[in-house]
Amino acid sequence: MKKWLVAASAAMVFAAAGLGAAQAETYPSRAITIVVPFSAGGPTDTVTRLVAESMTKTLGQQVIVENVGGAGGTLGAARVAKADPDGYTLLLHHIGMATSATLYRKLAYKPLEDFDYVGLVTEVPMVMIAKKDMPATDLKGLIEYVKAHKDTVTYANAGIGAASHLCGMLFMQAIETPLTTVPYKGTGPAMTDLLGGQVDFMCDQTTNTTGQIKAGTVKAYAVTTKARVPSLPDLPTMAEAGLPGLEFGIWHGIYTPKGTAPEIIAKLEDALQKALVDETVIARFAELGTAPVSAADATPAALEAKLKAEIARWAPVIQSAGVYAD
Structure with a gap:
C-alpha cells in the first residue's frame, strides 16, 4: 500500500x-x-x-x-x-x-x-507643481508661501504610499514644515482638483504633469532629478532651485x-x-x-x-x- x-x-x-x-x-x-x-x-x-x-x-x-x-x-x-x-x-x-x-x-x-x-x-522624474494662480513664481517663493500659510495651504496626493505622497513627505521633511495633505484615490482626481483650484499644490510624475505644464494650466517649479529633464528643459532641478537633497525617481x-x-x-x-x-x-x-x-x-x-x-x-x-x- x-x-x-x-x-x-x-x-x-x-x-x-x-x-x-x-x-x-x-x-x-x-x-x-x-x-x-x-x-x-x-x-x-x-x-x-x-x-x-x-x-x-x-x-x-x-x-x-x-x-x-x-x-x-x-x-x-x-x-x-x-x-x-x-x-x-x-x-x-x-x-x-x-x-x-x-x-x-x-x-x-x-x-x-x-x-x-x-x-x-x-x-520617472517627479516635478513640483501648483495651481495656476499660486502667487509664488519659483521654488524659493513656493517654500516661503507654504511656510507662511502652513495652516491653510493644501497638498494633494494620490493616497498613502503613492508617488505623490512620498514626494510630499520628503518635501515637508526638507522644509521642516508639516502641511495639510488631501489624499485622493489616484493622481487623476488629484490633478482634476488641482486644475480646479480646490487644492494648492502637489508633486507628481512627469508622465502625469508634462502635458499640463506645457499647456500652462499649472505652475511648475522644479524636477527631482540630478539633471534637468529633456522634455522640460526650462525647469531647474531641486538643487538648482535651492533645495538640495530632494532627489528621487519613481x-x-x-x-x-x-x-x-x-x-x-x-x-x-x-x-x-x-x-x-x-x-x-x-x-x-x-x-x-x-x-x-x-x-x-x-x-x-x-x-x-x-x-x-x-x-x-x-x-x-x-x-x-x-x-x-x-
Whole structure:
C-alpha cells in the first residue's frame, strides 16, 4: 500500500509538471490582464497602456489594462498576489511596491514572497507643481508661501504610499514644515482638483504633469532629478532651485503571482524587452519626460534586486516620519 501511495504521488507530481509545461508551451492562448493599482488617467496607468499595446503585438494576444485603485495601490497588488499563477494576471506597480512593506501594518500580501518578477520598465522624474494662480513664481517663493500659510495651504496626493505622497513627505521633511495633505484615490482626481483650484499644490510624475505644464494650466517649479529633464528643459532641478537633497525617481516594474512557470515569465520578459525598444514607446515616453530602462534592467533579477534595495532604503525614512496606515 505504501509503495502504491508513493507511486501515485509521484505520478501526480509528474502529471502536474507535464501540465504546467504544456500550459507554458501554448501560452498565451487568451487575453492577458495587467492590473494597475491606481485610477485611470494617472502616471502609472499611462506607462502601462503604452507598454501593454506594444506587448500585445509580441504576444499575439490582447494585453488589457485594468485599474484596481485604492489604499495606496495595495488593493490591486493584493488582487494579483491571490490570482492564479498562470501568466494571465500581471501587476505593473511603482515604488509603492517597496514602501508598502513599511507603510502598512496590515498588508494583505508580502512584497518579497508573493510575487515573481518580469522586469523594470522605466524610472520617472517627479516635478513640483501648483495651481495656476499660486502667487509664488519659483521654488524659493513656493517654500516661503507654504511656510507662511502652513495652516491653510493644501497638498494633494494620490493616497498613502503613492508617488505623490512620498514626494510630499520628503518635501515637508526638507522644509521642516508639516502641511495639510488631501489624499485622493489616484493622481487623476488629484490633478482634476488641482486644475480646479480646490487644492494648492502637489508633486507628481512627469508622465502625469508634462502635458499640463506645457499647456500652462499649472505652475511648475522644479524636477527631482540630478539633471534637468529633456522634455522640460526650462525647469531647474531641486538643487538648482535651492533645495538640495530632494532627489528621487519613481521606478515601475511588472510582476506575476508567485509560482508562475519560468517559461511563461521568459515569454513576458521577451515581450517587455521588445516593448522598451519599440520606437513608438520610446517617443511617447520622451514626450512624458521619461525613458525605458536598459535591457539589463528589464529582467526578473534586476527587478527583484531593485525591490529589495528600495524596501531597505525607504523603511527608515517612513519610520522616522511616523507615517503608517492600517
